[in-house]
Amino acid sequence: MTDPVTQNDSLPPNCLRLKRLGIETRQEFVIYMRADCPVCRAEGFTVHARVRVxxxxxxxxxxxxxxxxxxxxxxxxxxxxxxxxALAAQDGHAVTISHPRPLESLAYVRAKLYGRTLTPSQLTEIISDMVAGRYSDIELAAFVSGCAGQRLDPSEVLGLTRAMIEAGDRLDWDKPMIVDKHCVGGLPGNRTTPIVVPIVAANGLTIPKTSSRAITSPAGTADTMETMAPVDLDLGAMRRVVEQTGGCIVWGGAVHLSPADDMLIRVERALDIDSEGQLVASVLSKKVAAGSTHMVIDMPVGASAKVRSAEDAVRLTASLETVSAAFGLHTRVVVTDGRQPVGRGIGPALEAFDVLAVLRNEASAPADLRARAVELAGAVLELGGVTAPGGGCARATDTLDNGDAWAKFTQICEAQGGLREPPRSTHRLPVLALHAGRIGAIDNRKFAKVAKLAGAPAAPAAGADLHVRLGEEVTRGDPLFTIHAESPGELDYAAQYAAAHGDILVVFDE
Amino acid sequence: MTDPVTQNDSLPPNCLRLKRLGIETRQEFVIYMRADCPVCRAEGFTVHARVRVxxxxxxxxxxxxxxxxxxxxxxxxxxxxxxxxALAAQDGHAVTISHPRPLESLAYVRAKLYGRTLTPSQLTEIISDMVAGRYSDIELAAFVSGCAGQRLDPSEVLGLTRAMIEAGDRLDWDKPMIVDKHCVGGLPGNRTTPIVVPIVAANGLTIPKTSSRAITSPAGTADTMETMAPVDLDLGAMRRVVEQTGGCIVWGGAVHLSPADDMLIRVERALDIDSEGQLVASVLSKKVAAGSTHMVIDMPVGASAKVRSAEDAVRLTASLETVSAAFGLHTRVVVTDGRQPVGRGIGPALEAFDVLAVLRNEASAPADLRARAVELAGAVLELGGVTAPGGGCARATDTLDNGDAWAKFTQICEAQGGLREPPRSTHRLPVLALHAGRIGAIDNRKFAKVAKLAGAPAAPAAGADLHVRLGEEVTRGDPLFTIHAESPGELDYAAQYAAAHGDILVVFDE
Incomplete structure (x- = not known):
């Protein structure tokens, strides 16, 4: 923490002395200088110039x-x-400011935008520069844009996955089998992980689950889990939880697996875009780096889910299986119904209440959430050799019914820092049926947008509670769903959007 | 400038009082707030949140x-x-901070990234939101990335051009014919505009030329012109110059024609990318908005120019002609040799010295720059009906030789605010031939990069002076080019790049 230039020395060329102003800009580093300071004058540094500090x-x-x-x-x-x-800076320290070496990897980003295919070594260089903090937000946005949709070919997906694994830590569990479970997302409320993990761990498998926060949805598994227990565990804490309980449900970003993923996700979130290749690289880089050997992937398919058609599901499954095989990871994709939200709640705490009801075998537990969790846990139990093929679902059901899953869940939460009750929203508004009829369609994306406008996931108690299912009959004035918020502004905002978009839930006249 | 909330009132909800800190972030507006202020607490505004102020x-x-x-x-x-x-703010004023209405046009940006084609009305909405300052840098970068290379189809190019015209002012000169000249760029030193404009104006045509600053090159026409006369003229001043002299050479950004173009160019510059469709929309939106009726386009073609092949030239010419025709603009494309830089200097002032030498008929004037200016001015004179087809070059040559062009140039500069001498660099370094031979190839892009690393265009005297031409013989130790800089750091930086890239000028062994 010592510095050769002290407060009393005169400054060498291209040096300025630090004064802490206390401005937080997050990932993109900013240096504040006067336009008329000697360094800006000598080097011509204008606003937005990229400099080495x-x-x-x-x-x-x-x-x-x-x-x-x-x-x-x-x-x-x-x-x-x-x-x-990042610089371990202190007030009065001298910093040297200079022109940065040009980033050769930006030429590859441009090449991608122009439609060319990137080599594994080019992708490694891009990801390595990105993780070192050398990309501006504009440059990150260009890379994410270049990968949007189906713009990465199979060799690029493999190369990107490898580059993302190599840019971070890798876990070694010193066990022959580590199982895992992942959902490709896009289906509001599909919060099976906090149910699957305890079922699987209660049956003797090791399942150290790292989850992400919301990307473009109202809640990620980590957001939901955080309303019930701490999830920001470092690697040592995570290991202790898994050793004690056989499982964990923690936020992946805190353990430095595939750090590029979080940088890419931040920009994808700001732009609200998905990339099929980045999705595969994101999922598999985290799983391979986490040391997983066997993985079940939940892939909901529906017109307004992330995977919209059977054709897309087949293509994505092939990509996930091919890239998995290249890393020795046994992956089984389970295609599920993605036509409507799962459970009742959408948003971190509201989803947690559904999870707790299933684990506690409450009569009010959403049957669809329970059925999906059983199907996925069954697939993991079969893949992990706990039961013969075909016997997984029965075993998973037993584990829920006899209370073993709830006992294991509380054990995992206590090991992660303590089980807690999710927060309740302070502002609520029911949205009512304008006429009688049958629920004909639910637009997952618009319904998720209501929850996001209400404040989810940043406001953990915010979101929406769905009161009806596809095919159900309603009469005029029946509540279709309730908006939950933590501030009146956000409640109003979500309510305005819901009022302006009458097709979130379509009620067919009888 | 009055405000209902004065210093002594208590603040309504979602209001904070302004204090000027004096931080300049340019185009992307930033609001500074404490994380623990009542507004951030109530509304959940985190770093990078987009808010309405x-x-x-x-x-x-x-x-x-x-x-x-x-x-x-x-x-x-x-x-x-x-x-x-933008808010005409004053210290102590109250501002109201709220969740912004979601930008529907961002859905179109995403659609473009996913490979879909945008309609004219979607492009109009994108450009209108952009010009209103509603796009973050990340969002701008996504749009620019989505348009990179050849990603815009003909209908989108037309739609984008119209949207960009409509988003800004339009000039009406109240004359039947307004001529113009444009270069698609990519060829260092190709600074013909300050020669063509006075030749054309001296022959009685009206040529109110608006130019851009450098995009990805070491100097734009506006940067070069600025070393000889003021170019930041507002519309009124520009009109007076054109009325007095028949022509002008001003920076287009100061007259609010196609303001979206400058926003797009800023991001293109940061990313160093080009888009063929955006290039057409950029050129033609400015020209149509400027009231031009007849235009000659200089299109240099060469392996390291912006247009790299005859095939690309044909496609781009077709696009420029089709879109021009839709707006009633008569456009003639002149394909020129883009295999090597034009003239000697690369960088604002160095290019200005070449221009002045040609206009003053100095013996040392670069013959290639003079010949190109004559060819282009000749094409304008023919298109404008001053001479019969085939007679334009002779007339242009006469206008240079008899001093009329120089007289008109000084008249235009005086009208713009005064002719001045370009600045001289303070730091210089010659780059020498390492062995004898013949100049076999010049990499325009790498040569331009040397000039940029030396500080051009921000440092107007910086750049590079080329001492040899393709095919010329050199002996070991002959100076190939000289690097010019305004600071030792930038000189070093360009010199290091030149030393590391021996293929900027390739000397073939004899």
Missing amino acids: AANGNSIIASVHHVLDSLLGPDQASLSESAWL | AANGNSIIASVHHVLDSLLGPDQASLSESAWL
Whole structure:
């Protein structure tokens, strides 16, 4: 933490002295300098210029924001909080600011945008620069855009997966079999993981589950689980939980597996876009890095789910299986019904209440959520050799019925830091049927949007509770769903959207 | 400029009081708030959240940056300087911060990334939101990425051109014929505009030329012209210059023609990418908005120019002619040799010295630059009916030789605010031939990169001076080119790149 230049020395060329301003810009590092400071004058650094900032033997690439003379002296600079941390900076330290070496990997991003195919080594270079914090948000957005939809070919998907694995840590569990379960997402409320993990672990398999936070949905498994127990566990804590209980349900970002994934996901989330190849690389890089050997993938298919047609499901399954095989991972894809939300709640806490009802065998537990969890847990039990093929579902059902799954879930939550009750929303509004009829269609995407506008997942108690299922009859004035929010502004906002989009739930006249 | 909430009132919900911090972030508006302020707490606004900020009857969309308590009080917020200006903000004013209406046009950007074709009305909505400042940098980058290369089909190019015209001002010159000239770029040093405009204007045609600053090159025409005369003229000033002299050479961004173009160009520049469709829309939206009726387009073709093959030239010419015709613009494309830089200098001032030498009929004037300017001016004179077909070049040559072009140029510069001498670089380094031989190839892109690393165009005197032409013989130790910089750091940086890339100029052994 020592620095050769102390407060009393005169500054060498291209150096400024740090003053902490305390501005947080998150992933893209920012350096604040006066336009008339000696470094900007000498080097021509304008707003948004990308510069190399070195101090304490570390260096980062940052974007320039200019400040007027009220905030900084002519020989001073400041850093955004994340950059301050990355450089282990202290007030009064000298930093050296220079032109960064051009990033060769950006030429590959451009090549991709122009329609060319990237080699494994080009993808490795892109991901390595990205993880080192050398990409601006604009550059990250260009890469994500270049991979959108089906723009990555099979060799690129494999190359991207390998690059993402290599850019992070890898776990070694020193066991011959590590099972895992994943859902490709896109179906609101499909929160089977907190049910599958305890069923599987209660049957003696090892299932160290890392989950993501929401990408474009109102809640990710990590968001939901966080309303019931801590999920930000580091690697050591995660290992202790798995050793004690045989399983865990933690946020993957806290254990540095495939760190590029979180950077890509942040931009995908801002743009609300998906990429089929990035989806495969994202899922499999985390699973391979996590040391998984056997994995069941839940793939909901429906007109408004992430996978929209049987044709898409076949193509995605082939891609997942091919890339899995290249890493020695045994993967079984289970195609499920993605035509309507699962369970009742949409949003972190609302989904947690559904999960708890199933695990506690409550009479009110959503039958569809229970059935899906049993099907997926059964597939894991069969893949892991606990039962013969065909016997998995019966075993999973028993494990729920006899309370073993609930006991295992509480054991896992306590090991992760303590079981807790999910929060309740403070603002609610029911949305009513405008006429009598039968529920003909549910638009998952628009329904998820209502939950997001209500504040999910940032507001954990926010979201929506669905009161009807496809095919059910309703009369005029029946509540179709209830919007939950933690602030009146967000409740209003979701309500306005729901009022303007009468086709979220389509009620057919009888 | 009055505001209902004064310093002594208590603040209504979702309001904070402004304090100017003086941070400049340029195009993307930023609002600075404390994470623990009542608005962020109530609405869940995290870093990078997009929010609506309203004050003084205006509103903008801004990105949230959080600040610690040292900069702002709990009921205070600040704005980046451009946002401060856009809202006509004043210290102590109250601003209302709320969730913005979702931008429907972002769904079209996503559709484009997924490979779908956009309709004219979707493009109009995208460009209209963009010009209103509603797009974040990440969103702009996604749109630019979606249009990269040849990703826009003919109907989209036409739609984008119309959308860009409609989003800005349109000039009406009240004359039956307004001529214009444009170069599609990509050829270092091809600075014919400041020669063509005075030749054409001296022959009685009206040529109100608006030019861009550099996109991905070491200098744009506006950058070069600015070293000889002011170019940041507003519309009124531009009209007066054209009325007095028949022509002008000004920066297009100052007259609000096709404002979307400058936003797109900023991101294209950051990413260093081109889009064929955006190129057509960019050129033609500015020309149609500027009121042009007849235009000559210089299209250099060469392996390392922007247009790389005859095939590309044919496709781009067809696109330019088709879209021109839709707007009643008579366009003639002149395909020129793009295999090597034109003239000697690369960089704003260095190119200006070449231009001045040609206009002043100096013996040292680069013959290739003169010949190209004559060819293009000749084409304009023919298209404008000043001479019969085939007679344009002779007339252009006469206009240069008899001093009329130089006289017109000085007249235009004086009208724009005064002719001035371009600046000289302070740091220079010759790059020498390592062995004897014949100049076999010049890599325009790498040569341009040397000039950019040396500081061009931000540092106007920076760039590179080419001392040899294709086919010329050199002996060991002969200077191939000289790097010019305004700072030692930039000189070093360009020199290092030149040393590491021996193929910028390829010398064939004899």
